[in-house]
Amino acid sequence: MDSSNTRRDATRRKLFEAAVTLIAEQGFSSTTVDEIAERAGVAKGTVYYNFASKNVLFEELLRHGIELLATSLQAAADEVIDRGGRRIDALDAMIRAGLDFISRYPALTQLYVAELWRTNRAWQSTLMVVRERAITVVENVLREAVDQEELSEEIDIPLTASALFGMVLVAALDWQSYQPDRSIDEVHAALSRLLQGRVSGRSAEGR
16 A cells, blocks of 8 residues: 555544544534544545545445444454354354444444434435444354354344344443443443343353
């Protein structure tokens, strides 16, 4: 990668970080391109050079963020499976990876959750696509767990994947907003017990 591409990538990352923080703080409509440029430490024209509009910036922000999350989830699952672990343990590792990601990018998570339920946005279809990208990673591991007879074939894979994804999102946001004194290990342990007891049908102690 040449230096010009490296500089452009660095600029886009700064714009992403500035935009997601501002939008999470004050909402999309109230956030201006001037504010994004100022927070990122670049000229206003730089925003439009990299993104055709604020809407395009927002869509790319969502795609970039959820791709990072999906990659983190997949890597966590692959690491467990590569060393011979069970798929249910891979799901547990994905929960931890999700919590780690959200703790690193809380503003992005807040923004995603806030916008997911809005129906009047031009990027609604983008939200659905990025949501599907992350949930598909979870679905694939659940499907493998059923194939390996670790989970019952009666399990509803799409709904279970959505439930697990939503559980991590909501629990993490609640943790950071209302129970910040708890450690990530405590939060992970609580969600792990839910996974083991409700999805696998076994208690964590019985693994």
